[in-house]
Amino acid sequence: MNFDRTKEKLEILADAAKYDVSCSSSGGKRKNNGGLGDSSASGICHTYTEDGRCVSLLKILLTNHCIYDCIYCVSRKSNDIKRAAFTVEEVVDLTISFYRRNYIEGLFLSSGIFKDADTTMERLVRVAKKLRTEHNFNGYIHLKSIPGASDDLMNEAALYADRLSVNLEIPTESGLKLLAPDKNREDMLQPMRIVQKGIQQYKDEKKIIRSTPKFAPAGQSTQMIVGATNENDLQIIKVADHFYKNYGMKRVYYSGYIPVTVDNRLPAITAEVPVLRENRLYQSDWLMRFYGFKADEILDFNMPFLDLEVDPKLSWALRHLDQFPVNLQTADYKMILRIPGIGVKTAQKIVSARKFQVLSIDHLKKLGAAVNRAKYFIDFTYGNPFLKHLTDLNLRKLILSGSQSKFQNQFSQQLTLF
Amino acid sequence: MTTLLYDGSFDGLFTAIFEVFEYRYQDVEIMNRENFQQKNMFAEVHEVVTQQEKSERVLNKLEKSIGKSGINDLLRVYLSEDNELEQLVLSVVRQSVKFPNDNVLKNFANDDILKISKICKSVSRERHRMTAFVRFKKMQDDVFFAKIDPDFNVLPLIRKHFKDRYADQKWMIYDLRRHYGLFYDLENCEFFYPDEKLDLNQYQEKFHDEEKKYQTLWQSYFTKTNIKERKNIKLHIQHVPKRYWKYLTEKH
Ligand code: SF4
Numbered sequence: 001m002n003f004d005r006t007k008e009k010l011e012i013l014a015d016a017a018k019y020d021v022s023c024s025s026s027g028g029k030r031k032n033n034g035g036l037g038d039s040s041a042s043g044i045c046h047t048y049t050e051d052g053r054c055v056s057l058l059k060i061l062l063t064n065h066c067i068y069d070c071i072y073c074v075s076r077k078s079n080d081i082k083r084a085a086f087t088v089e090e091v092v093d094l095t096i097s098f099y100r101r102n103y104i105e106g107l108f109l110s111s112g113i114f115k116d117a118d119t120t121m122e123r124l125v126r127v128a129k130k131l132r133t134e135h136n137f138n139g140y141i142h143l144k145s146i147p148g149a150s151d152d153l154m155n156e157a158a159l160y161a162d163r164l165s166v167n168l169e170i171p172t173e174s175g176l177k178l179l180a181p182d183k184n185r186e187d188m189l190q191p192m193r194i195v196q197k198g199i200q201q202y203k204d205e206k207k208i209i210r211s212t213p214k215f216a217p218a219g220q221s222t223q224m225i226v227g228a229t230n231e232n233d234l235q236i237i238k239v240a241d242h243f244y245k246n247y248g249m250k251r252v253y254y255s256g257y258i259p260v261t262v263d264n265r266l267p268a269i270t271a272e273v274p275v276l277r278e279n280r281l282y283q284s285d286w287l288m289r290f291y292g293f294k295a296d297e298i299l300d301f302n303m304p305f306l307d308l309e310v311d312p313k314l315s316w317a318l319r320h321l322d323q324f325p326v327n328l329q330t331a332d333y334k335m336i337l338r339i340p341g342i343g344v345k346t347a348q349k350i351v352s353a354r355k356f357q358v359l360s361i362d363h364l365k366k367l368g369a370a371v372n373r374a375k376y377f378i379d380f381t382y383g384n385p386f387l388k389h390l391t392d393l394n395l396r397k398l399i400l401s402g403s404q405s406k407f408q409n410q411f412s413q414q415l416t417l418f
Numbered sequence: 419m420t421t422l423l424y425d426g427s428f429d430g431l432f433t434a435i436f437e438v439f440e441y442r443y444q445d446v447e448i449m450n451r452e453n454f455q456q457k458n459m460f461a462e463v464h465e466v467v468t469q470q471e472k473s474e475r476v477l478n479k480l481e482k483s484i485g486k487s488g489i490n491d492l493l494r495v496y497l498s499e500d501n502e503l504e505q506l507v508l509s510v511v512r513q514s515v516k517f518p519n520d521n522v523l524k525n526f527a528n529d530d531i532l533k534i535s536k537i538c539k540s541v542s543r544e545r546h547r548m549t550a551f552v553r554f555k556k557m558q559d560d561v562f563f564a565k566i567d568p569d570f571n572v573l574p575l576i577r578k579h580f581k582d583r584y585a586d587q588k589w590m591i592y593d594l595r596r597h598y599g600l601f602y603d604l605e606n607c608e609f610f611y612p613d614e615k616l617d618l619n620q621y622q623e624k625f626h627d628e629e630k631k632y633q634t635l636w637q638s639y640f641t642k643t644n645i646k647e648r649k650n651i652k653l654h655i656q657h658v659p660k661r662y663w664k665y666l667t668e669k670h
Binding site for chain 1: 550585628634643
């Protein structure tokens with residue numbers, strides 16, 4: 001290996017890949033059989049960048065040569081930048097060597113489209129295949145599928161990769177037309193359908209033949225850029241909801257647009273990254289995936305944007321005061337989950353602790369609830385003086401003044417509770 | 419008040435607990451012999467001789483009410499090296515004698531149980547961080563070596579993780595604070611306890627020829643994957659507390 005050259009390539013191709021927000025390495029199901037690595041556990045973040053994002057995978061492009069010209073992308077062909085391309089061997093070597101030192105959980109490989117879709121996709125598949133078959137590597141592999149790649153290649157990719165993804169990039173079709181003239185939505189959807197079909201078929205066959213080869217065991221994910229075009233939050237979470245339901249998506253990621261180009265179709269180069277908005281979208285996403293909320297409970301046509309001042313769960317509660325107070329001792333788990341300031345873990349603890357005794361507000365604090373918010377919405381067996389504010393028109397103000405969110409100014413994609 | 423002195427081992431602790439019941443002591447305190455200085459002249463001292471059979475009897479009984487995961491929690495309390503650990507574990511055993519049909523560890527409204535759940539959370543977090551922040555360095559003899567210095571004694575908790583993951587390379591993880599390590603030689607994965615502290619002075623000179631290169635590549639990757647426009651050092655430090663930095667290749 002020519003060290004200096006590899007280093008230079010790594011710098012260029014890591015830099016170009018960093019805007020993809022997907023980072024998860026969980027959901028793999030590979031056990032080690034005497035070779036290197038496993039991905040049977042839930043993911044591990046091995047380090048964090050200075051912007052606070054986790055690093056669990058070696059995330060690089062195979063090449064940043066691209067024949068397309070998506071204007072939100074640094075690798076677009078009209079951009080005058082240094083270009084580089086890894087060989088298959090180089091990517092394999094970096095992955096293995098980093099993995100052996102416990103720097104990473106695996107590889108996240110994507111690529112500029114240096115020739116047609118199939119040639120590019122074939123090269124990505126070759127990396128995964130080599131890692132699995134020649135190096136007995138069982139770590140995590142996430143391949144970014146190339147829109148327009150053939151069904152056969154997609155099927156082969158799914159044999160070696162744990163996760164496949166195609167980024168939707170722009171939430172609406174019209175937005176996509178405007179910013180990525182060479183791409184079309186249908187080319188993005190077809191590979192997703194193939195993966196979804198394959199996963200379903202794998203599940204069916206698995207019941208009959210135990211040795212069916214694994215098929216993208218960690219499923220598929222996608223990503224949308226937020227704030228490059230002028231779609232509203234309702235549109236975005238509806239799209240997410242649609243993909244969770246109809247494409248069996250494991251994760252939808254939201255990426256606040258970072259200005260990389262001067263172009264009158266785009267926000268100004270001085271525009272700020274919409275981190276708060278992105279954060280609220282992730283919170284809504286959590287509500288849909290773990291708290292039993294439906295997309296149109298979170299937003300509706302009268303209110304198409306997320307409230308930037310309060311988190312979406314509190315915002316829902318303030319609009320549905322008639323559902324409160326919730327009795328802590330008797331309410332069912334689903335409703336306990338809807339109390340502002342109570343996360344999934346706390347809700348579970350409440351349900352198991354209340355069998356032993358009657359819970360008070362002090363217990364609630366100890367169990368990890370954000371009591372400064374929760375206290376207005378709960379009925380304790382002992383009574384609760386804060387309930388008198390529930391009908392107060394200024395409840396919202398009252399809560400905002402009394403609670404400094406733990407997460408203020410700390411926008412992470414990986415919030416654990418709110 | 420009776421003070422039971424045990425040898426600091428997990429089995430020793432449960433032998434002591436067995437004897438609390440065997441001798442029907444009411445007012446007791448269990449103590450690691452190493453930490454013992456007799457302050458209270460009137461306290462009666464009972465020396466515990468570790469007996470696996472006694473310890474297992476307690477553990478088996480306990481497992482029926484608090485389950486395997488409950489035993490695991492108690493192991494975590496033990497590994498936390500918390501100075502109340504003996505008292506907390508004893509409290510669980512006493513409670514489970516009182517409520518043999520309930521999992522008393524679920525009674526989060528009890529102060530001891532709540533403390534245990536907090537300790538378990540801290541220990542688990544440290545364990546998780548060790549699976550993440552261990553950095554192996556390849557040595558001349560092809561062993562991948564890592565130094566750690568965790569706040570809790572988590573080496574026993576990460577053994578399986580690393581054993582499952584690195585089956586085709588020799589590796590060693592050494593706890594600098596507690597002076598013992600874990601070594602995998604392609605067949606066995608065992609703890610070792612050197613008589614003298616490992617001398618790591620010439621550590622860097624013993625690196626494999628290729629080691630420095632990969633360290634440099636990893637550092638460039640770490641720098642390049644950062645997005646300047648989103649800089650958030652507060653969040654960064656929250657995720658990677660500074661006390662770990664000295665062992666992280668990317669932080670050098
Ligand atoms: S096809 Fe991909 S790499 Fe090429 S310009 Fe569009 S987004 Fe960038």
